[in-house]
Amino acid sequence: MFLADLPGGHGHSGKEGEMRHLRWGxxxxxxxxxxxxxxxxTLKGEATALAVGSRSxxxxxRFAAEHGIERAxxxxxxxxxxxxxxxxxxxxxxxxxxxxSIRAARAGKHVLCEKPVTVNARxxxxxxxxxxxxxxxxxxxxxxxxxxQWTKLREIIASGAIGEVRLIESAFAFxxxxxxxxxxxxxxxxxxxLMDVGCYCVSFSRLAAGEEPVKCKATAHIGAESRVDQxxxxxxxxxxxxxxxxxxxxxxxVPARAIVYGSEGSVSVxxxxxxxxxxxxxxxxxGGKTETLEFKTGRELYANEALTVAEYIxxxxxxxxxxQDSLGQMRTLDSLRADMGLRFDCE
Numbered sequence: 024m025f026l027a028d029l030p031g032g033h034g035h036s037g038k039e040g041e042m043r044h045l046r047w048g049x050x051x052x053x054x055x056x057x058x059x060x061x062x063x064x065t066l067k068g069e070a071t072a073l074a075v076g077s078r079s080x081x082x083x084x085r086f087a088a089e090h091g092i093e094r095a096x097x098x099x100x101x102x103x104x105x106x107x108x109x110x111x112x113x114x115x116x117x118x119x120x121x122x123x124s125i126r127a128a129r130a131g132k133h134v135l136c137e138k139p140v141t142v143n144a145r146x147x148x149x150x151x152x153x154x155x156x157x158x159x160x161x162x163x164x165x166x167x168x169x170x171x172q173w174t175k176l177r178e179i180i181a182s183g184a185i186g187e188v189r190l191i192e193s194a195f196a197f198x199x200x201x202x203x204x205x206x207x208x209x210x211x212x213x214x215x216x217l218m219d220v221g222c223y224c225v226s227f228s229r230l231a232a233g234e235e236p237v238k239c240k241a242t243a244h245i246g247a248e249s250r251v252d253q254x255x256x257x258x259x260x261x262x263x264x265x266x267x268x269x270x271x272x273x274x275x276x277v278p279a280r281a282i283v284y285g286s287e288g289s290v291s292v293x294x295x296x297x298x299x300x301x302x303x304x305x306x307x308x309x310g311g312k313t314e315t316l317e318f319k320t321g322r323e324l325y326a327n328e329a330l331t332v333a334e335y336i337x338x339x340x341x342x343x344x345x346x347q348d349s350l351g352q353m354r355t356l357d358s359l360r361a362d363m364g365l366r367f368d369c370e
Contacts, residue, residue: 042333045070048108048132050099050123052077052086055137056114060090062325070329076102099123103130110160110332113137116206117213118369121146124161128153133160135332139222140164142213142367144353151346160339161346165226166328168343170298172305172318173230176283179290180231184309186287188265191231193224193281195296196254196272201246207273208249211368215251217243217359221271223296224281225355226344228259228267231283235351236261239358245365257359285309299324 047063049056052075063072072092077083080097087095096102102111103126110133113123121141127134134154140163141147154161167173180188197220199207207214217225229235238260243252254272261267270277281295288309294302303318320327335341360366 045109046073048102048111049075050111051114059325062323065323065326124150125153128157128159137164147353160336163344163349169328169331172303185285190284191228191267193269194277195220195223196277198276210250213367216271216273224269232261232265241359241363243363
């Protein structure tokens with residue numbers, strides 16, 4: 024097969040000139056911020072975790088000490104006021120993403136904001152107006168999209184190796200228990216299975232189809248206490264005739280999957296949402312043959328994401344997840360929530 028001859032990403036070699044060293048400020052000090060900080064710590068000489076901001080100075084100091092971060096602030100505003108911070112990583116609850124992305128842009132900081140990038144498309148449109156006005160980089164932090172296996176998947180589909188895309192399947196689900204104090208089970212904080220993990224499935228489906236859906240259907244169990252979806256199935260219909268189906272949950276575990284079926288073959292992504300070295304591959308079935316393509320970047324996942332920001336900082340958006348992609352993503356999530364009857368208090 025010719026698949027091995029297709030060009031594929033192997034890191035960040037596409038930038039002209041020297042990659043910029045960014046000094047990062049972490050806006051919020053929760054679990055996902057810890058993962059990002061650990062990723063930055065592996066980039067010695069290439070990026071720096073300079074500061075962390077939390078609503079509690081004590082928590083910020085503990086976080087800074089744990090991760091070797093020089094500066095700790097007891098408010099997000101103090102972090103944004105630090106003139107030495109080049110870029111901020113926002114990992115607040117979903118309901119606060121838009122507000123702090125806008126404040127960061129107004130402070131002249133480049134922004135990497137955790138997914139889902141806002142509560143809805145209307146908020147994202149406001150964010151994008153602000154980042155354009157203040158001329159800063161902005162990206163939704165789908166770290167899996169920054170891995171070269173996804174560049175390769177796009178190329179395989181575009182090459183016609185599996186024919187026309189007909190059916191897309193994906194799943195991302197886990198059982199966290201009914202922990203109503205957790206942000207994932209909070210309506211006021213814009214939680215729920217779709218926003219937490221189903222958004223990966225939606226993102227993958229749109230990437231594989233290469234177009235935006237025209238039909239969005241979802242069925243969910245919305246918890247009486249949480250008032251968010253706890254298990255959800257969704258179907259997307261695309262103009263080409265391709266159909267995507269997915270499931271997501273916070274109250275039951277399902278093996279992760281991401282598969283594209285074409286008229287002439289298929290591609291399975293073996294570890295779609297956490298493509299770490301040694302566990303990232305595509306299995307391509309086409310032309311009567313099966314081929315496994317393995318990927319290694321030599322980088323930690325969140326480190327790879329930080330380098331993606333540095334690589335495309337001058338362009339203000341990155342092809343892994345550009346602004347139009349995020350707009351399409353949020354509009355699709357809006358449509359799915361409308362169909363399942365889920366509205367957040369903050370809307």
